[in-house]
Amino acid sequence: MANALITGASSGIGLSTARRLIGRGQRVLLLSYDEPELLQACSELGSGAVPVLCDLTLPDQVDGLWQRLEEQHGPIEILINNAGVGYHAEVAEIDLAVVRRLFEVNFFAAASLCAQAMRVMKARRRGHILNLTSAAARRSLPFIGAYGASKAALHALTQSLRLEASGTGVTVCEVLPISVRTPFFDRAGYRPRGFTQTPDQVAEQILRCLDLGQAERTTHWPTALGFALDALLPNWVAKLLAWRYRRPRP
Ligand SMILES: NC(=O)c1ccc[n+]([C@@H]2O[C@H](COP(=O)([O-])OP(=O)(O)OC[C@H]3O[C@@H](n4cnc5c(N)ncnc54)[C@H](OP(=O)(O)O)[C@@H]3O)[C@@H](O)[C@H]2O)c1
Incomplete structure (x- = not known):
């Protein structure tokens, strides 16, 4: 059974995507750091779900993770960098300690996993990497400057990685959702304005993006x-x- 790794898969978009991939017969390694929530998600998903406990703010836990997971579970064909945290604050008032933690999850951990996966996938001449950024990666708005900056950084890295992957057999995709009804907003301490989508709608777009090998896909x-x-x-x-x-x- 082929493996997929989804970061931040214990809730929201990651959990919906895991459910859909398992429904297609894929084994999914669900990575999160809140253990009870992760185990609950895996028991709900059944035998195709494998919990991976990891705190993405800690580089020591992220370094060498791909190799450790492949040694334990066999080759991983799909990486979905989905884990992300929000932060609602005016730029004039931002707490840089919070911003640094946010960048560890939203950018540095994703960048590290892209690099680790790419080295192995390139050698195998197959594999898929999909990064979840946000519409805020292309157009930031008031009070989400730090979040938008972290997603814009991941957007730029994804563009370069995609071009570097050309001719290697590895596809590199990006999905840029807008507001989605998940625990994300409670955790970040604000409410979305206007139109929202469900995590299932976004998960469907993620699978379509992977199937088509699309460079970028918006969800609305x-x-x-x-x-x-x-x-x-x-x-x-x-x-x-x-x-x-x-x-x-x-
Ligand atoms: N919701 C939206 O409106 C929206 C819009 C555009 C883009 N996005 C992006 O979509 C992605 C998924 O978000 P969501 O809306 O589904 O939010 P969510 O339900 O809050 O899910 C976030 C996931 O990230 C994990 N995570 C957070 N910090 C972590 C850490 N330090 N180590 C390991 N895992 C960590 C969480 O796991 P724990 O439970 O263990 O913390 C959770 O599984 C994010 O990248 C987000 O930026 C969301």
Whole structure:
């Protein structure tokens, strides 16, 4: 049975994606760090689910992880870097200690796993890497500057990795969701505004992106339109957003 590794798979988008991959006959290694939640998720998913306990904020636990997992479970064909944390704060007020932890999960752990997986997959001439970023990777908004920066960093790394993977037999994909109804917002301490999606809807898009070997996939078509407008008319879009998010006069 082929293995897939999904980081942050104990809840939300990662859990929905694991459920769908297991439904296709894949064995899924679910990585998270909250042990009771992870074990609960795995027992719910049944025999195709394997728990991997790891704190992605700790580089010691991430270094060499791919090799340790392959020694234990056999070759891994799919890596989905999904784990992520949010942070809601004005840039003028950010706590850099929080931002550094956020970057460890959202960027450094994902970058390390991309590198570890790529070295092995390149040698085997097969494999799939998919990184979950966010619409905020391409257009950040007020109060999510640090989060947007971490996702923009992962977006840039994914673009380079994809080009470096060309001709190696390895595909590198990226999915850029917008607001999704998961525990993410409770953990980050804020509420999404406007349109939201379910984790299942995003999981479906993740599998489609993998199946098609697509470079990038948004999960809701107006997002792609927004990116196009932003690229064509950046000053106009900046003015529009400044108006939309203007502070009420004191
Ligand atoms: N929800 C949205 O609106 C939205 C929109 C765009 C992009 N995204 C991205 O989608 C991805 C999944 O988010 P979600 O909405 O499904 O959120 P979620 O339900 O909060 O899931 C986040 C997952 O990451 C894991 N995680 C967090 N810190 C970790 C650490 N230090 N070590 C190991 N695992 C850790 C969590 O595991 P524990 O339970 O063990 O902490 C959890 O399984 C994230 O990358 C997020 O940035 C989400």
